[in-house]
Amino acid sequence: MYLKRKDLKKFDFKKGDSEGIVNYGLSLKNIIFSVIFIEDIENQNKVKISFRSHGNFSCNEFANTYFNGGGHINAAGGIHNGSIEEAIIKFKTAVNNYKNKLK
Numbered sequence: 001m002y003l004k005r006k007d008l009k010k011f012d013f014k015k016g017d018s019e020g021i022v023n024y025g026l027s028l029k030n031i032i033f034s035v036i037f038i039e040d041i042e043n044q045n046k047v048k049i050s051f052r053s054h055g056n057f058s059c060n061e062f063a064n065t066y067f068n069g070g071g072h073i074n075a076a077g078g079i080h081n082g083s084i085e086e087a088i089i090k091f092k093t094a095v096n097n098y099k100n101k102l103k
Helices: 005-010 021-027 059-067 084-096
Strands: 033-039 047-053 070-072 075-080
Touching: 005 033, 021 033, 021 047, 033 084, 047 059, 047 084, 059 070, 059 075, 059 084, 075 084
Parallel strands: none
Antiparallel strands: 033 047, 047 075, 070 075
């Protein structure tokens, strides 16, 4: 999932409005890892990323390894310095390295 700056501005986004959205992905059958990318409203080259998981998949390890982040096993966050498109491409490449842990 992602939220782009233009949409955040259009709907008068305030800090905290997106809290919990990342958890909706985990409500889907057979989903154990959920992610949301949110463009920073003021910084053109910053994307906040929230990670959530069920079970033993380590969001913390993933966030730390690829997005300079941290947290704990089932909830973590990170930052990408660049565009949201670059962040999503980086995520897709990174998650491929974890495909065996996502079963």
